[in-house]
Amino acid sequence: MxxxxxxxxxxxxxxxxxxxxxxxxxxxxxAHVKVSGVDVTQGGYGLLTFRVPSESATASTTEIDITFPSDTPLISVDTKPKPGWTATIKNKPLATPLTDDDGAKVTQYISEVDFKATAPNAAIPAGYFDTFDLEAGVLPNKPQISFPTLQTYSDGSTVNWNEYSSDGGKTEPDHPAPTLALVSDNSAASSSSSSTPAxxxxxxxxxxxxxxxxxxxxxxxxxxxxxxx
Missing domain, CATH: 1.20.58 (Methane Monooxygenase Hydroxylase; Chain G, domain 1)
Structure with a gap:
């Protein structure tokens, strides 16, 4: 025994x-800023989750500024309330006006969503991560969509996640732009920016x-x- x-x-x-x-x-x-999604169907509205790690050894993440694409503009964004953080949605004029689901004319698109910590204890500490949720649409009829993101730390340093692979995705750049894969059917789907599990x-x-x-x-x-x- x-x-x-x-x-x-x-x-x-x-x-x-x-x-x-x-x-x-x-x-x-x-350990990069990444985006994953639920119900991210082309031509629909989906839940986008940005996962943000604090890679600095000493500083906390105090701000996340997400840039939305101008070539495939999104006209609607709702942010999920997050204690200790404020969310600011910025708009820019559309080159060509669009029509929303209600038939109304839309002349602006979402250009940025900026999340900022309102107090030091709300920031993401070094060595930890946090998530930021928003609902966005109408998602474009294309396989994927990217969201270059500027990350700001408490010591004033920044990391710009805005790089793209130069060899068709065979190698990943040092600071890849968060990229969301979109599905082309009507089924609910959860997609991420990586071929590895989320x-x-x-x-x-x-x-x-x-x-x-x-x-x-x-x-x-x-x-x-x-x-x-």
């Missing part, structure tokens, strides 16, 4: 370390737990066979 317990403990520790490694090494690849850390954690359960079951079955013999 003691030997079986020792084998079980060693297996659980080894599996836990492996699972932790998956979570640990999944983090750096995702939350790789949770995926690795789940796989690690599953491996622990399988290891425990195998060792218990082995112990029962040994006792029966």
């Amino acid at each position: 003691n030997n079986r317990f020792c084998r079980l403990s060693r297996a659980m520790i080894a599996t836990g370390v492996a699972a932790g490694a998956v979570v640990l090494f999944a983090g750096p690849a995702s 939350w790789p850390g949770w995926t690795g954690f789940g796989l690690g737990i599953a491996a622990v359960i399988l290891a425990v079951g195998a060792l218990l079955r082995s112990g029962r066979k040994h006792t029966a013999s």
